[in-house]
Amino acid sequence: MKSTKDNSTPDGEAILRGVLDRWKAAVDTHDPQRVASLFTEDAIFQGLRPYSVGRQGVADYYASQPLGMTAAYRILETRRFADDDLADDDLADHDLVLGYSAVDFSFTDRPTVSVFLSTLVRHTSHGWNICHYQVSRLG
Helix, strand or coil, rough: CCCCCCCCCCHHHHHHHHHHHHHHHHHCCCCHHHHHHHHEEEEECCCCCCCCCCHHHHHHHHHHHCCCCEEEEEEEEEEEEEECCCHHHHHCCEEEEEEEEEEEECCCCCCCEEEEEEEEEEECCCCEEEEEEEECCCH
């Protein structure tokens, strides 16, 4: 892959923010199917439990979360990439944005869980979708 933009780019951050804003809205309203629709059909998903592949695993994971859980995120870094084999005029259909964010998941009946979230979003014929999602608890 080659980087098509400078490391942390405003357009990469805007793309990631657009995806994460929709993800947050779906998480905050406890809508697992809408959360899953933001992922590619073959997405690799790693929450705080064993990973899954595909939208159904994402939907199942968020369906198991308690009502009232909300997410607040802050983007820390972004990188924008494209496949090496593509001409520059073909990049729009094969664009990738890597994001690293801090996320606080808040609950109505327990302490907030703070994590770091790495996401890879890909431009598809359906717009920008998450193709890789990995949560880490550090510290």
